[in-house]
Amino acid sequence: MEQPHRHLGVDIGLSGLIKWICYPPVNSEAAGLEVVRSCAGQFEGRFAVQLLRDCLVLLDSPLSSREIDALWLAGTFRAFDLERLGIDGRVWLRRVAEVCAERIRRDDPSFTPVAAATAVPGPVREKVLDEIGSAGPALEQATADHAYHPIDGVVPALRRAAEVDADLGFRLLLRALKGYFVPISEARYERFLALGDELGLGEDVVDDRDFNVWSDLVD
Structure with missing residues (x-):
């Protein structure tokens, strides 16, 4: 496909x-x-x-x-x-x-679904995994310890997804951070934009105005 x-x-x-x-x-x-x-x-x-x-x-x-x-x-x-x-x-x-x-x-009436091969370069995949790792503690706390909507195992699942397909893993990382409104720094936000560019994503995929960016946060 x-x-x-x-x-x-x-x-x-x-x-x-x-x-x-x-x-x-x-x-x-x-x-x-x-x-x-x-x-x-x-x-x-x-x-x-x-x-x-x-x-x-x-x-x-x-x-x-x-x-x-x-x-x-x-x-x-x-x-x-x-x-x-x-x-x-x-x-x-x-x-x-x-x-x-x-x-x-x-x-296309003749269409037959076939799983697409992933083609994300290794260095880009490592950058995605690094972002999951560095954002992991805050995301794990926000999800597992949430008073009303707790979820266990989000960060390990993101790592597994990114190892399979870094593009999808990256987008799911962004959605999890946005879903639980996890604070991120301006530096991380800029890294996300750069990673999205390396993955060939439009800026609107990365930044749909749902991030919780803090100017004084260091992460």
Whole structure:
């Protein structure tokens, strides 16, 4: 599957869906799938291609359902709570992938989903893993110790995702930091912009005005 256009002016793929499914919150699987259908149809179906790619990357990976749950819940701040709804993380991604494939077949009836090979250079992947490591303590505290919406294992799951696909791992890191409104420094914010550029992401993917940037914070 070819990489789709990555400069749509919004967050893309799975990280984009995670953002959009939160506002307004949805409280059933059926309502969640309606949001997926709406997202898949954006930009004349180009959003569906990227979203399907992200789903297939994780479905083809060794990440467990619990790890996928943690990534999803962190990004959504449990606004669409797979655990509460009793939806297995891998099952959910398969259903999202089916919706995307259906949308793509409207334009290409012969389309067959195939997991895309990842092609992020090793040094860039290491930079993503370094950012996960350095942001890890604050993110782990924000997620695991949250009074109302606790989640365990977010940082290890992010590392595993980034090892499989640094581009997706990076976008899921950003969504988790934004979802739990974790404070970051201006220096980290600038590093995120630079990393996004190295990954070929549009600036709107990295900075959608959801960050909690502190000018006097050092991290």
